[in-house]
Amino acid sequence: MSLQTHNPNEAIKLFRRMQLENVKPDEIAILAVLSACADLGALHLGEWIHNYIEKHKLNKIVPIYNSLIDMYAKSGNIHKALQLFENMKHKTIITWTTMITGLALHGLGKEAIHIFSCMEKEGRVKPTEVTFIAVLSACSHVGLVELGRDYFTSMRSRYGIEPKIEHYGCMIDLLGRAGHLQEAKELVLRMPF
Secondary structure, rough: OOOOOOOHHHHHHHHHHHOOOOOOOOOOHHHHHHHHHHHHHHHHHHOOOOOOOOOOOOOOOOHHHHHOOOOOOOOHOOOHHHHHHEEEEEEOOOHHHHHHHHHHHOOOOOHHHHHHHHHHHHOOOOHHHHHHHHHHHHHHHHOOOHHHHHHHHOOOOOHOOOOOOOHHHHHHHHHOOOOOHHHHHHHHHOOOO
């Protein structure tokens, strides 16, 4: 029985069927149903699955923990997501990016930037293209134009990441929201795409 489906409702139905038939879900099944809960904002089911994970000692598996953080963030409980993040000992770039994205999604841009700064200071992982989309989005949500410019520049200069159209889109959004329409227009004209 495979839960790898692009239909979140179907993934949840299959997971429930596994429970009824006493089939112990593996890591892939847990990840699929957590992703489905995140997509649907199914917080109560996600909490039940979290309890299942704790009960069966699956909480040390980093991808599962990352999925829990994502599920709580997308289901409206950003405080629980942050609590799990802070208690996590071994954070991967996916962990950091998931938390930054979740905070930005909830309009907590300054908190997202703080998490990014902590990640940089810790120095164990390097940001990815996806991390910078989250960071630039966070800057946009709270109008941090200068900081957004600095991060956009540091992508290339500090991390060797060539900005993609998504990064330019975030910067144009940031500049537009802050009323820097001429600069946004100039950035559009300078885009290498």
